[in-house]
Amino acid sequence: QVQLVESGGGLVKPGGSLRLSCAASGFSFSDYYMSWVRQAPGKGLQWVSYISSSGYTTYYADSVKGRFTISRDNAKNSLYLQMNSLRAEDTAVYYCARDKAASAPVSAFWGQGALVSVSS
């Protein structure tokens, strides 16, 4: 079955950096677009970024553009999110998610999330 396991979360000071990883299994990773979605404490879901199956195409929410970088390693079945210049408002649980299908670009499979706390 599809499994997505995030890691790399933690406490970081404002202005600092963190790299999240998502290990995928149970499906052909290189066939699917992948996304990062975050949820601030007590708030709703917010799309952060997505990447095409090949990794050549990436998109970002305006709130993270220029600070975050999404990438993937299809040989390692892994998705990454490099987060730089972190701010307090980036504090959230970060979810890795897989699209349902190429013809259905909605996030249909989700990891358990990784908590990122940005505080001095």
Add this chain to the structure above:
Amino acid sequence: QLVLTQSPSASASLGASVKLTCTLSSGHSGYAIAWLQQQPEKGPRYLMKVDTDGSNSKGDGIPDRFSGSTSGAEHYLTISSLQSEDEADYYCHTWDTGTRVFGGGTKLTVL
């Protein structure tokens, strides 16, 4: 700009039915959406995708009590025979080129 609007809260009694609404922004009425459920302290769970013709594509193990429909710019999630475990946040979700969009979520309370 593509926006999804949901009511912040809804409530219904155990065993009853409830209909949650997700409204697409002006000019975007022809978009399909997906519904997600998030139970307390858990990650989101995909319920179904609802296409513009109203057809549903459910996730594995989603009970028949959950159904989706649409009319114009409105999408609906109907949950029948409400159970205590249905108490959760429900999000609608769609996409456009270069973006993915989530509604603000509806907190469903089962009385």
